[in-house]
Amino acid sequence: MSRIEQALKKVSRDRLETSRVMVDVPDKKVSPGSSNNSKGLDRRNEGAVLLDVQPLSIADRMLVAAHENGSVAAEEYNKLRSTIIALTRGEVFLNTLLVTSTASDEGKTITALNLAISLAKEQDHTVLLVDADLRRPSIHKYLDIEPEFGLVNCLRDGLPVESALVKTGIGKLVLLPAGESVKDPLDMLSSMRMREIIEELKSRYSERYVIFDTPPAQIFSDAVVLADMVDSTLFVVRENRASMADIQKVLENFKKHNLLGVVYNDSNTHLKKQNYYYYD
Known part of the structure; x- marks a missing residue:
């Protein structure tokens, strides 16, 4: 057991289930937004059933869960999916999940994306992935889309949530993008409007997981605010x-x-060095 694992076990006081995610190393540096998805296609969800949607073309090799290649990396995310389902499906469905990390460059956004994609391929679930990193949003870049609206518009302008949702066509995955970057979004994220949005997203569909990608928790307090x-x-x-x-x-x-x-x-004992790119 490594130094990190030993310390985490002590800190968590047996409250945590630790999963290893092994991700294949790309041959070269992969930047978000490298595919050729049509920019003219309106993927906003106006309340229609998520059927007959052309899947986004995912070129980013970090999104291993999007590819049906049976890779070891994709299977690790499937294992994480199974663990999450087991821990959240009980008498009460704990369907809202926040993903964060200590520092930048730890792979939290890639983890959130791959987990969301893996869950969305399950027959029994739909998934809404929320880019709540309003300081440096990046999920839309990995999916190579250019959303017109997002969470910022819902919080600041009162835009209905359904007008900002983007259908991905990847399983049953829907995205609520950030919309735009905000230098200091803490007032927005701690507002009553944010609580109302989360409650709306949580209760709208009984089988839906809602996953929030947030900034690193050591750098900003956004994640702690949303965790409440x-x-x-x-x-x-x-x-x-x-x-x-x-x-x-x-x-x-x-x-x-x-x-x-x-x-x-x-x-390091299970895979080669991998690079994540976040907060340049």
Whole structure:
């Protein structure tokens, strides 16, 4: 057991289930937005059933769950999916899940995307992925789309949520993009309007998972604020990225919330070095 695993086990006090996610290394640096999806196609959801939607063309090799290649990496995300389902499907469906990390460059956005895609391929679930990183939104770049509206418009302008939803055609996955970047979105995220939106998303469909990608928790307090509004939190730790002291400090901030588990990324004992690109 590594130094990080030992410390995490102690900090979590047996409250966490730790999963390793092994992701194949791309041959070269992959930047978000490398596919050729049509920019003219209106993918906003106006309340229609999610049928007959042309799937987005996913070129980014980090999104391994989008490809039916039976790779080891894709299977690891399927295992994570199974663990999440087992931990959240009980007498009460804990269907709102926040994904964060200690520092930047730990792979939280890639984890959120791959988990959402994997869950969306399940027959029994629909998935709504929310880009709640309003400071540096990036999910739309990985999917190579240019949304006209997003969460910012819902919070700031009162836009109905359904007018900002984007159908991906990837399983039963729908995206609520950020819409635009905001320098200091804390007032928006801590507002009553944000609570109302989360409650609306949580209760609209009984079988839906709602996954929120948020900024790193050591850098900004956005994730801690939102953790108070959702059912549970998934924490991403990348080997040799954040110090153990920083990890412990951040995890302490989530003690009063339902910390569902830790995804241990980029373990040197199980896979080669992988690069994630976040917060240049």
